[in-house]
Each structure stands twice: as structure tokens, then as C-alpha cells.
Amino acid sequence: DRMDRRASIIALPIIATILFLGLTLLNGYPWLFNYIAPVTADNAERQYRNATRMLRYIKTVLPLTFLVGAWQTMRLALHGETHLGPWFLISVFALILLPLMGYIIRSYRLK
Numbered sequence: 001d002r003m004d005r006r007a008s009i010i011a012l013p014i015i016a017t018i019l020f021l022g023l024t025l026l027n028g029y030p031w032l033f034n035y036i037a038p039v040t041a042d043n044a045e046r047q048y049r050n051a052t053r054m055l056r057y058i059k060t061v062l063p064l065t066f067l068v069g070a071w072q073t074m075r076l077a078l079h080g081e082t083h084l085g086p087w088f089l090i091s092v093f094a095l096i097l098l099p100l101m102g103y104i105i106r107s108y109r110l111k
Helices: 008-027 045-080 086-109
Strands: none
Touching: 008 045, 045 086
């Protein structure tokens, strides 16, 4: 609903890059994460593997979401449409929440 400089379109890729690099750095330290189930010597490796797998998935989904958001912003600006459409929000929630629920279920099973 606002007009801005053309250079502002670069903000989404910059934010996505910073998030990706931060998640990459964090992925190297799985013992710093908060876990749902208690981490013991017996299940630590499985819990860490499960958590780092989930973080790698999020590292893939977030930049793709930002890429689609930037593309949609350019499309809206060039073609004069007024909204992103309901599919964008629904797909973002599905791509993040459904695997997160799977991670939670796997964490309980790995006790």
C-alpha cells in the first residue's frame, strides 16, 4: 500500500541471506538448542540429528519463501495487481508448520 524506492526490493534477499547464514552457523551447535524431550547420553545423537535435519529444512524453505515474496512484489508492482493471493500464505504455513509438527512427533519418539 505504499510507494518506495526501487532499491528497497533488495531488502528481502538481504534478509534471507542473513537468516540463512545465521541458521547455518547455529546448525553447527546442536547442543545449544532447546529440546522438547530430555536429551540424555543415550538419545543425544538421535535428538541432535533430528534437530539439525529440521533446521536444514527450514534453511531451505525460508530463502525460497523470501524469493517468492520478492518475485510477487515485483509482479505486483509491474502488473498493478493488489494482493498476493491466499495461496501464498497457506503455502508458507504448510511448508513450515507441517514439517515442524513432524519434528515434534519424532522428538517424542526418540526419547
